[in-house]
Amino acid sequence: MIKKMMLLTAACLTALALTACASDQDADKNTNQETPPAAQTPNAALNVPSGNNSDDAENPDSGRQTGKSKTFRIATDTTFSPFEFEDVDGNFTGIDVELLHAISEDQGFTFELQSLGFDAAVTALESGQADGVIAGMSITPDRQAKFDFSDPYFNSGIVMAVAKDSSVDSYEKLKGRTVAVKNGTEGAAFAESIADTYGFTITVFDDSSSMYQDVLSGSSAACFEDYPVIGYAISQGMKIQMVGEKQAGNSYGFAVKKGQNEELLNSFNEGLRNLKENGIYQEILDRYIVE
CATH class of the missing domain: 3.40.190.10 (Periplasmic binding protein-like II)
Structure with a gap:
């Protein structure tokens, strides 16, 4: 009887030990599991140079x-x-x-x-x-x-640009047509200043790319923009060309x-x-x- 009790006790202890071991292994497995990455915030709206500490307190001044x-x-x-x-x-x-x-x-x-x-x-x-x-x-x-x-x-200047296959080569040929400009630019201000004189209407865009596409699609006959902006777009393969003389612009x-x-x-x-x-x-x- 004593022997049976001892065997039963030993079996119980062995079972408990195995259970504890399995629990430890599960705990280790959970601890070593890679934590799911936090959601990534797009950084296109913020470009922070090295050396910046985002935890610093803001200076109210x-x-x-x-x-x-x-x-x-x-x-x-x-x-x-x-x-x-x-x-x-x-x-x-x-x-x-x-x-x-x-x-x-x-x-x-x-x-x-x-x-x-x-x-x-x-x-x-x-x-x-x-x-x-x-x-x-x-x-x-x-x-x-x-x-x-x-x-x-920077001292800028304004130019008119049209699609490469366009016949528009002067302000006079804009009569009854639509002209594209980018909001807040010298080109937009210049176009507004001559719109009544040359009889065209204006479509305003928030970005240069949309402005160019409106010209390329034929919806607008031309666009007015600062010459470095037009020149750079052409250098990057935009199928437009500058026509007419460069107009004086303001400084940046x-x-x-x-x-x-x-x-x-x-x-x-x-x-x-x-x-x-x-x-x-x-x-x-x-x-x-x-x-």
């Missing part, structure tokens, strides 16, 4: 403190090649973007670049959600009433809200002067400007 320097929130419109656009890898690039990176390196500040679209970028600056705007933004009297601008960093500037962010504006101006002196400014332009 301007920018964000990052220990050694401030991180400024800069709004842009990445549908305006060659000044700002996304490359094939989804990174922001272009004249404005390269200038901003070079100036920030020269002056020792960091920035977050937010692609909002032109109207939204301007609104963000007005409301204090952005510290500055760089978006091929023309310096005009109306804008100077709301914003403080940097020294001009970096903008901050009026009376605010003087430090950022001064840094931009000083950095721009340094880039012009050391040749980096011209190197950047030469990579993108096609006459």
